[in-house]
Amino acid sequence: QVQLVESGGGSVQAGGSLRLFCVASERTFGNYAMGWFRQAPGKERGKEREFVATIDWSGRRTEYADSVKGRFTISRDKPKNMVYLQMNNLKPEDTAVYYCAADTWGQTAQSFLSYEYWGQGTQVTVSS
DSSP, X not given: OOOEEEEOOEEEEXXXXXXEEEEESSGXXXXXXXXXEEEOTTOOTTSOOEEEEEEOTTSSOEEEOTTTTTTXXXXXXXXXXXXXXXXXXXXXXXXXXXXXXXXXXXXXXXXXXXXXXXXXXXXXXXXX
């Protein structure tokens, strides 16, 4: 059972930056694809979480939602069991709870249904 813990959320003004962190409990994390998803305020629990970014097991392939391309960057550090989401030029519409997720298949995936393990989430609030 892989445990994922996110951190790095907070409140910023529009145009600001935040870096999110996700640490995994197992070294097998190195074989997994990782993803970041978000759920905006007012969305019911259990409703589809919005895809943000994904990175494959090797770290060589990444994919992004159109809404964050050019502003967000996903990366990973295998020796540290860490995944990062660098968020620049933040907008009020980026306000959400951000979740880190692991996909044991290892390839990038944009559907939340592909991910077996999830963290508890970290809140990001962007004010205008």
